[in-house]
Amino acid sequence: MNKYEILFIIDNAAADEAKEAVIAKMSELITSNGGSVEKVDKWGAKKLAYPINYKTEGYYVLMNYECAPELISEMERQLRINDMVMRHMVIKK
Numbered sequence: 001m002n003k004y005e006i007l008f009i010i011d012n013a014a015a016d017e018a019k020e021a022v023i024a025k026m027s028e029l030i031t032s033n034g035g036s037v038e039k040v041d042k043w044g045a046k047k048l049a050y051p052i053n054y055k056t057e058g059y060y061v062l063m064n065y066e067c068a069p070e071l072i073s074e075m076e077r078q079l080r081i082n083d084m085v086m087r088h089m090v091i092k093k
Contacts, residue, residue, distance in 0.1 A: 001035070001066050008079060008088035009058035012045045019059055022084055026063065029075060035067030052086050064093075 006026070010019050027037050043060035052058070072090055079088045 002069055003038075003064070003066050003093040004072065004090055005062060005064045005093060006075070006088060006090045007060065007062050009048075009052075009060055009086045011055065011084045011086055012057040012059050013055070014059075014084050018084060022082060023061055023063075025078070026075065029078060030065050030067050030071065033067060033071050033074075035065055035071060038064040038066065040064075055086070058086055 008022075008026075010022055023040060023042070027040065030037055041062040041064075043062060045057050046060050048056055048058050076088065076090065079085045
């Protein structure tokens with residue numbers, strides 16, 4: 001098990017329930033595959049450095065977790081197919 005952190009940006013125009021659903025889905029994906037979520041830090045709405053799909057604000061979420069390396073590709077796949085997630089970045093600690 002390795003320690004990772006993921007930062008993802010959710011479309012700020014989405015409803016609060018939808019934002020929480022994306023965060024809960026990522027947490028559930030980690031825990032259901034034998035990992036553990038150490039911390040979820042919701043930074044909130046921030047101005048983007050440059051427009052992404054003509055949007056200038058995003059909702060930032062930083063998640064620290066521990067999981068098997070094989071899970072990373074599945075997490076990235078889930079984030080790529082979710083229309084509300086604008087960008088994501090996974091870092092191994």
